[in-house]
Amino acid sequence: MNLEEYKGVYVYAQQVDNQISGISYELLGKAKELAEPLNADVTAVLIGSGVKDLADSLAEYGADKVIVVDDPELKDYRTEPYAHALASVINEFKPEIVLVGATAIGRDLGPTVSARVATGLTADCTVLNIGDFPLQPVPGQEQKHNQLLMTRPAFGGNTIATIACPNNRPQMATVRPGVMQKIEPIKGAKAEVIEYNPGFTPDNRYVTIKEIVKAVSDTVDIMDAKILVSGGRGVGSPENFKILEDLAAAIGGTVSCSRAVVDAGWKPKDLQVGQTGKTVRPNVYFAIGISGAIQHVAGMEESDIIVAINKDEDAPIFDVADFGIVGDLNKIVPALTESIKAELEKK
Amino acid sequence: MKVIVCIKQVPDTKGGVKFNPDGTLDRAAMLAIMNPDDKAGLEAALRLKDEYGAEVTVLTMGLPKATDVLREALAMGADKAILITDRRLGGADTWATSSTIAAGIRNLDYDLIITGRQAIDGDTAQVGPQIAEHLQIPVISYTQELKIEGDKVIVKRQYDDRYHVLEAKMPCLLTALSELNDPRYMTPGGIFDACQAEITTWSRDDLKDLDDANIGLAGSPTKIAKASDKVRKGAGEKVVPESPDEAVSYIVSKLKEKHVI
Numbered sequence: 270m271n272l273e274e275y276k277g278v279y280v281y282a283q284q285v286d287n288q289i290s291g292i293s294y295e296l297l298g299k300a301k302e303l304a305e306p307l308n309a310d311v312t313a314v315l316i317g318s319g320v321k322d323l324a325d326s327l328a329e330y331g332a333d334k335v336i337v338v339d340d341p342e343l344k345d346y347r348t349e350p351y352a353h354a355l356a357s358v359i360n361e362f363k364p365e366i367v368l369v370g371a372t373a374i375g376r377d378l379g380p381t382v383s384a385r386v387a388t389g390l391t392a393d394c395t396v397l398n399i400g401d402f403p404l405q406p407v408p409g410q411e412q413k414h415n416q417l418l419m420t421r422p423a424f425g426g427n428t429i430a431t432i433a434c435p436n437n438r439p440q441m442a443t444v445r446p447g448v449m450q451k452i453e454p455i456k457g458a459k460a461e462v463i464e465y466n467p468g469f470t471p472d473n474r475y476v477t478i479k480e481i482v483k484a485v486s487d488t489v490d491i492m493d494a495k496i497l498v499s500g501g502r503g504v505g506s507p508e509n510f511k512i513l514e515d516l517a518a519a520i521g522g523t524v525s526c527s528r529a530v531v532d533a534g535w536k537p538k539d540l541q542v543g544q545t546g547k548t549v550r551p552n553v554y555f556a557i558g559i560s561g562a563i564q565h566v567a568g569m570e571e572s573d574i575i576v577a578i579n580k581d582e583d584a585p586i587f588d589v590a591d592f593g594i595v596g597d598l599n600k601i602v603p604a605l606t607e608s609i610k611a612e613l614e615k616k
Numbered sequence: 617m618k619v620i621v622c623i624k625q626v627p628d629t630k631g632g633v634k635f636n637p638d639g640t641l642d643r644a645a646m647l648a649i650m651n652p653d654d655k656a657g658l659e660a661a662l663r664l665k666d667e668y669g670a671e672v673t674v675l676t677m678g679l680p681k682a683t684d685v686l687r688e689a690l691a692m693g694a695d696k697a698i699l700i701t702d703r704r705l706g707g708a709d710t711w712a713t714s715s716t717i718a719a720g721i722r723n724l725d726y727d728l729i730i731t732g733r734q735a736i737d738g739d740t741a742q743v744g745p746q747i748a749e750h751l752q753i754p755v756i757s758y759t760q761e762l763k764i765e766g767d768k769v770i771v772k773r774q775y776d777d778r779y780h781v782l783e784a785k786m787p788c789l790l791t792a793l794s795e796l797n798d799p800r801y802m803t804p805g806g807i808f809d810a811c812q813a814e815i816t817t818w819s820r821d822d823l824k825d826l827d828d829a830n831i832g833l834a835g836s837p838t839k840i841a842k843a844s845d846k847v848r849k850g851a852g853e854k855v856v857p858e859s860p861d862e863a864v865s866y867i868v869s870k871l872k873e874k875h876v877i
Contacts, residue, residue: 285777345780348745348755373775377757380710380742384749389711389837392740404841418841424737425629430843437837473785474754479770480781496876520877532795539777544739553876563629574874575852576867582856591852592870600860601867608864612877 275438278304279364281355282313282327282335283374285346289323291492292370294451296444297331299397300368301452306399307415309365310334313460316354318344321462328460331452335460336362342469345481346374349474352381357467359386364439366417368397371443379443389434390441395448396420402433417442425544426567447492447548484537491540496522496553499542499569500530503558503579503598507535512599513557516606519613525549527559543568558598561586578602617670617764619661620721622731622747623654623689625682629736650685653732657792659799660762661730662693668764671695673724677705677717683815690810691802697813698724702820707833710738714746715835719826720818721751728769729789733758744791754788759796 278300282293293313300311313332315323317339324335338354355378359367369375369382371393383390402416417440420431434440491497498517500510510524517524526536528543542549544564554572559565561577561584569575570589577590578598587593594601627646650658664670674689676682677700686697700720708716721729729751731744741757748755760779761772771790773780802810820831829835857863871877 285775346775347782348757352749373758376741377745377755380740380745381749381755383742384711384714384746387711387837389709390742391838392710392738392742402839402841422846423739424627425739427629427846428843429846431841432838433841434838474752476754476756476782476784476788478780479783481778482781483778538774553871553874574876576870578863582854587854588851590854592867593852593854594863594867595854595856596860596863601863604860604864605867608868609871609877612868612872 270438272436272438275363275365277309277312277362277364278307278366279312279314279358279362279368279439280332281367281369281375281378282315282323282332283370283372284315284317284320284323285374287317287320287323289326290370290372291451292372292375292444292446293327294330295446295449296368296370297327298451299444299449300366301331303366303397303399303417307365312336312362312364314338314355314358316343316351318342321464324460324462328458329454329456332460334463336463336465338465338467340466340469342471342475345478347476347478348377348381349476350469351378352385353467353469355382356385358465359439361465361467367439367441369441369443371445375443379441383441386439388437388439388441390443391419391421391432391434392443394419394421394442394444397442397444402435404431416440422567425563427563445548447550484539491523491525491542491549492547494523494525494549494551496520496555497525497542497549497551497572498522498555498557499525499527499559500557501527501559501565502529502533503560504530505558505599509599510535512602512606516555516602516609519606519609522553522555527562527565556586556590557602559586560584561589617664617668617728618724618726619664619670619672619728619730620724620726621654621658621661621672621674621689621694622717622729622744623658623674623676623685624651624732624735625649625676625678625685626651626735626737648681648684650688651732651735652794653734653792655732655799656794656796657730657732657790658689658692658694659797660759660792661728662800663797664728664764665693665695673698675700675717675720677701677713677720686815687810687813688802690813691806692800693806696816698816698818700818700823704820705832707836708831709836709838710740710742710746711837712831712835714743714750715826715830716823717743718747718750719823721747722825723818723822727786729753729787731789731791733791733793741791744789748789751789754784755791756782756784756788757791759790759792761796762790
C-alpha cells in the first residue's frame, strides 16, 4: 500500500428518506478543520436513490467536492449495497481520511467497509486531531507526521484512548453525533459534483426489506435542546413524568430520560440519554430520579450546569452534579415548577 | 440447524466500577462477566434450540480464564464450547480479532452466527459486522427480534428513529441487542454438566486461512497512541434541605445566579 497515493478528507454524508442527517454536517465541519493542516480538500460521499439534489446543502456546510452514488438499489439503507458503494468510492478515489457518523447506520456501514478495504477503524470518536504518531519521538521508531489522532472513550466512559492508524489508508473513524460543531452555512456555496456508479448486482448478501416502521415522535430532538429535564427510574411511573413535563414547559425545556425508563417502556428510545442513547450537552441538565450509572453520565457530563434531585444521598449522579439536592422529587419538582413560573411572571 | 454464538468475557462496568486511590481504574477488583449483548445472543440461540433443536456452539477468543464464560454458556444450555487462545493473538484490534474469529469459524459448519452488538469494555460494535465481511455472508446488526422461516431468518433491525423488518438467507450473521430477550439462568444440572464438559481449545496453529500479518498486536492497523483514565470534573455542591421549600429556594437561587431564569 503506497500511503502517499491517498489524499483528501472524506465524509460519509448520511441521508435517511433523502434528508441529510445532522451528523453529516457536523462531520463536514470537523473535516474542514482537519483538511487545513493537510492542505487537502473536503469531499462528501452521498449515497442513495434520487439524492443528487442534496449536494448543494453539503457544499454550504463545507464540502469542496461531492461524490454522488445514485442507484435504485440504494433507496433505503441496507448494509450490502451501501458498503459496496462506499468501499468502491474508497478504492477508486483513495482518500486519506474517511469519517462516518456513529449512528445505527454508520456503526454497521463503517466496520463492514473498513474490513472490505482492509484498514483500521476507530469507533465512536469524540475528538479528532492531526498530529504525530508516536506522540513523542521513540528511539528506533519512525515518528510519522500528519496522522489522524482519534480519541474515544472506552470502559463505559471510564477511560479514554487516543488511537492512530499509521500504516494503512484510509484512516477511518466513526464519530459520535452531537460532539463536533457544524460551520455556519455559506449560502449559495457550490461543490464540484462527481457522479460515480460502481454497478450493483444483487447476490445472497443483499437482504430484503419487508417492512419499514418509523417511530412516531413529534418531540424536539433532545440533542438540540438548551434545557433538558431528564427522568430516571426514580420517577416511579410513566404517569408521574407529568411533573417533569410541567417543569420543562415552565422553564422552556424538553423532557429526556435514562435507559431504565426506556427499558421499562415508559418513554421512547429517541429520548434516551447515555452510552447507548444520545450524547447531549445542554446549558442546563436536570437529572431527576436518575442514579447516574456511568453509561448515563457518559452521555450528559458535558452539560454546562447539572442539577440533580435524588432521594439517595449516595447516588453517583451527585459526583457529577454542580448542584445536588437530596430529597423527594415528588414534593420538590412540582413546587419548583410553581416557583419558576412565579419568577418568570415577575419579569 | 447449527448456530454459533460468539461471546466475550468483559470486566463488569455496570455500576461496579472500582477505582484505585490514584483515580485509575482498578481492573483487578472488577468482576469478569459474560458481555450482556452476547448473553442476549446466546439466549436467542438457545430458544432456537428449544424450538427447532438447533445445535448451539459458543466460541470465544481470550485468555485461558475466559473458559469461565464458556462454562456459564454450557450451564445455560449450549452444546459445545470453543476457546481460541494464544499469546500470538494478544493485543488484537477489531480487524485482527475479527480475522482470527472468522478463521476459527471456518473450521465449523453453521447456518447462523450470532454475536452481541457490542462489548461493554470496548463499545466498538465492529467485530460482528467484520466477521461477516471476512466470511462473505450477510450481516444484520442491532437485532431486536428474530424468527426463522425455512432457510431464511426474519429480523427486526433497530435504527435511530425506526425499525426495518429484514429477510436474509442463511448462512448469515446477526448482532444482538440486550433488548432482544431476558437470558435464562443456569440450571443446577447444567452447572454440574458444564463443570465436566470438555472445552475445545484452539491455538493459532489450529486456524487455517489466516495470515500472520492479520493477527495480534502487530497485525492490528489501529495503534494506541495514549490511554488514560478519564478525569471527571468532580462533584459540585450537595445539599440536604430540611423541606421541599428550602430545596426549591436553593435551586431557584442557583438558576438565577447562572442567569437561567
